[in-house]
Amino acid sequence: MYSSKFLETAKRIIRENPEVFEALEEYDRTRKLRKVSYRERINFTIDSSLLSQFKNYCRDKNINMSRLIEKHMKEEIRG
Structure with a gap:
């Protein structure tokens, strides 16, 4: 019972945050951890x-x- 709930939760987390798990897979291959979330500079005009x-x-x-x-x-x- 406990293991099935854990598995369901793990699958949901993977489904909701695929970029995190892709970064971990890349780390397994390269031993380098890339940023999961990049920030971007933007320009716009306001008062x-x-x-x-x-x-x-x-x-x-x-x-x-x-x-x-x-x-x-x-x-x-x-x-």
Whole structure:
């Protein structure tokens, strides 16, 4: 009973995070562990006043601007 639940959980995790297991397979072959999640620099334009306020807000709250933007992007996508 316990082993079947464990197996189901393992299969679900592999299905939900294939990139992690691909990285581990690559490590087995090469003995080098690549990054699972890459970050990419982007450029876009926004209101300069808003940017200034956002920078000040993040600095005052000790929040990483990129992480906060990512969080809101994910929330927007999920709906």
